[in-house]
Structure formats: C-alpha cells, structure tokens
Amino acid sequence: MSELMILRGETDGASTTGVVSLDSDLFYSAVSYFRIPRGLAAKVWFKKVSGEGETLFTLQYTYDVTVPSPVWKSIQQEKLSGKGEISIEKRRPVVLRSFNGTEAFRVTWTQPTASKAYIEIGVEIE
Amino acid sequence: MDKVVDDLGLVLENEYISVFVPATSRAFVFRVKSRVNRRHEIINYGPLPLPAGTTLPTFEGGSVTVPVDGVIPARSYTTGLMFPLAGAYDPSDMWYTPEDYRDRLFHVIQHVTPAFLRVDVQIPIAVVQGRFQKDKIVTGVDKNFGFARGTYETIHIPKVHYGFRYANDTNVNLYTSVKFIYAEYVVETPRNPNLIFDILARRAPSHWVTLPINVMDVTVERAMIESYGMIGFPLYRLDERDKALKEYDMLLREVKV
Numbered sequence: 001m002s003e004l005m006i007l008r009g010e011t012d013g014a015s016t017t018g019v020v021s022l023d024s025d026l027f028y029s030a031v032s033y034f035r036i037p038r039g040l041a042a043k044v045w046f047k048k049v050s051g052e053g054e055t056l057f058t059l060q061y062t063y064d065v066t067v068p069s070p071v072w073k074s075i076q077q078e079k080l081s082g083k084g085e086i087s088i089e090k091r092r093p094v095v096l097r098s099f100n101g102t103e104a105f106r107v108t109w110t111q112p113t114a115s116k117a118y119i120e121i122g123v124e125i126e
Numbered sequence: 127m128d129k130v131v132d133d134l135g136l137v138l139e140n141e142y143i144s145v146f147v148p149a150t151s152r153a154f155v156f157r158v159k160s161r162v163n164r165r166h167e168i169i170n171y172g173p174l175p176l177p178a179g180t181t182l183p184t185f186e187g188g189s190v191t192v193p194v195d196g197v198i199p200a201r202s203y204t205t206g207l208m209f210p211l212a213g214a215y216d217p218s219d220m221w222y223t224p225e226d227y228r229d230r231l232f233h234v235i236q237h238v239t240p241a242f243l244r245v246d247v248q249i250p251i252a253v254v255q256g257r258f259q260k261d262k263i264v265t266g267v268d269k270n271f272g273f274a275r276g277t278y279e280t281i282h283i284p285k286v287h288y289g290f291r292y293a294n295d296t297n298v299n300l301y302t303s304v305k306f307i308y309a310e311y312v313v314e315t316p317r318n319p320n321l322i323f324d325i326l327a328r329r330a331p332s333h334w335v336t337l338p339i340n341v342m343d344v345t346v347e348r349a350m351i352e353s354y355g356m357i358g359f360p361l362y363r364l365d366e367r368d369k370a371l372k373e374y375d376m377l378l379r380e381v382k383v
Contacts, residue, residue: 001276001277003240003241005240027299028300029298031298104297125242
C-alpha cells in the first residue's frame with residue numbers, strides 16, 4: 001500500500017511568517033497540516049521551491065495534533081535566497097512516522113520581506 | 127507451488143480456486159473453466175458511491191456530511207456500501223447475482239484511491255465480521271485494527287449483498303476512486319474427492335481466498351446451500367484422508383455446480 005501525493009502551497013504575499021495551506025488533487029479543500037494515518041509513514045521524496053524573494057520553508061512535525069496547542073518540531077528547511085527556483089530530490093526520503101494516528105506535519109514560511117513564494121512536496125504515504 | 131494466477135492476481139483457466147470460510151473451517155473448491163472477461167479485467171468504477179449530503183459517523187463520535195459526491199470527509203467512516211451499476215441484475219449492487227448464476231464466480235480485487243483509506247467488508251451487508259478474541263472485541267475500519275488499506279480481494283457468493291466500508295483517518299476531505307480488477311469465471315466443482323482433499327491439504331495448487339466471515343449469518347448459509355448445495359468442504363488433517371474422502375464423496379452428491 002502506498003500513495004504518492006503532490007502537495008502544493010504558497011505564501012500569502014502579505015505576511016512575513018505563516019503556515020502554508022497544503023492542497024492536492026486528492027484534497028477537496030486545502031489544509032494547514034496533514035494528519036498521518038495511524039501506523040503509516042509520510043515519506044517526503046522531493047521538494048520544489050520558487051518565489052519572488054528570500055523565503056525559508058520549514059517542514060514541521062508534531063506527535064499530537066489533537067491537543068489544543070500542538071508542539072511542532074522542525075524537521076527540515078529549504079531556503080530560497082532570492083528570486084528563483086530550487087528543486088531537491090532525495091534518494092532517501094524524510095520519513096515522518098505515525099505511531100498513534102495523532103501525528104501530523106505542516107510547512108511554515110519565514111521571509112525578511114513579504115512576497116509570493118511557492119512550494120511543492122512529493123509525499124508518499126506508506 | 128505452480129503459478130495458478132496471472133499478473134493481475136486472477137486465476138488462470140483450468141486452475142483451481144479455494145474459497146475458505148473461517149467461521150465454518152470449510153472451503154469451496156472450484157475449477158476455473160473459463161474467464162469470460164479475459165483481457166478486459168479492469169473496471170475504473172469512479173468515485174465511491176457516497177452521494178453529497180450523506181451523513182457519516184466520525185471517529186470522534188460525531189457526524190459529518192459528505193460535501194460532494196464521492197468525497198469522504200475527514201475523520202469519518204462509511205456504513206456498508208454497494209456499488210450501483212445500471213442494467214446489472216440488481217442495479218443497486220453490481221456484484222450481486224441470483225442463485226441460478228451459480229456457475230459464475232466473481233473474483234474481485236478492489237483498489238481504492240487514496241490507497242491509505244481503510245477498507246473492510248460486511249458479509250452480508252450490515253453484519254460486521256471483524257473479531258478479536260472470539261467475540262470479545264468487534265474490529266473494523268472504525269476501530270484501531272481489523273481492516274485493510276487500499277486493496278481488498280474477495281469472492282462474491284450468489285444471493286449475498288456485501289457491504290464495503292471505508293474510513294478516512296486523516297484530517298482532509300478526500301476525493302476517492304475505485305478500480306476493480308475482476309474475473310467472471312465459469313466454474314465447476316471438481317468431482318474427484320482425492321483431488322479436493324489434495325487441494326485442501328495444499329498438496330495440489332490452488333489460489334486461496336479467505337472470505338472474512340467470522341460470524342455465519344443465516345442469510346449467507348442459506349445462500350450457500352441454495353447456490354452450491356452445501357456450505358463447503360471441511361478441512362481435514364493429512365492423516366484423515368479416508369474420513370475426508372467419505373465425506374467429500376457424500377457432499378459431492380449434493381453439489382449444484
């Protein structure tokens with residue numbers, strides 16, 4: 001059993017920090033995080049980042065998204081140093097495991113100056 | 127073991143398929159005489175039959191409404207679903223056949239997208255079959271275990287409506303689709319008790335499919351008897367061949383296909 005999804009999101013162009021709304025062809029509507037099905041793992045195989053200015057995208061993970069204030073830990077970051085595009089493909093993916101079914105991941109952004117930037121991540125749920 | 131299935135997982139012509147029922151410790155044994163849909167085994171059915179507006183229960187104990195056709199809401203699970211097909215014997219259930227279709231056996235491997243959706247089957251519909259420690263715990267898609275994800279292989283017995291259940295344990299409302307890889311076999315029961323014993327003792331090649339029937343509902347038992355004339359061949363130990371052959375010989379007199 002495995003399902004490969006391309007999740008896409010973008011900054012709002014007005015805020016210097018925020019949480020990316022993730023969307024996909026499988027999603028009826030975008031979400032601010034993805035809760036990993038119990039017993040499975042989310043494997044992040046590739047990322048593509050583009051934008052108009054310097055942007056730091058951070059992949060974050062929490063053990064329990066059901067609590068009122070989840071604790072998010074940063075797993076990996078991708079920095080766009082200016083206008084342009086970077087594409088990263090991994091031979092070994094970042095693996096985010098679900099032990100209880102309460103684990104989730106999300107992507108946040110940080111910018112010195114607010115601008116539009118975009119991120120695509122290839123996630124395999126297995 | 128010889129290869130009895132093709133690359134799709136469907137049984138080749140002139141091979142055997144054993145359909146095992148845990149509740150009775152019995153199995154049906156069929157020889158595949160032909161596959162009438164050879165080279166046309168795939169049905170891209172489309173979205174799950176979840177009409178917009180349907181109310182589904184959630185893992186948290188509440189309920190949620192299906193926003194558009196075929197979307198399974200976040201944290202929800204379905205009741206038993208059947209797959210409608212216009213023009214089928216029963217248009218509300220494409221896999222349902224009457225007892226006089228007993229020489230046709232539907233072997234169906236279902237693939238649901240997204241593949242991480244939970245799947246189980248009720249046989250018959252509305253009767254949950256998942257069990258742990260006898261009847262101590264009922265399992266299934268709405269529990270922490272007792273389900274498959276993404277793929278489900280089954281055999282359809284005539285006169286029984288199956289109910290497929292799905293669950294979405296993510297926080298996302300998900301579009302769905304279902305692909306069936308299926309075979310419509312023309313089958314017969316082999317008439318040689320020795321061969322049946324060898325197949326059930328796993329000394330002769332056969333593709334085994336276990337029907338997840340842990341609770342034998344009276345409608346299923348009646349359907350088996352009306353369709354096949356029996357509820358299957360009991361399994362015996364290797365040293366019980368003589369006893370087995372006598373019983374198989376007796377059962378073969380009742381067999382309808």
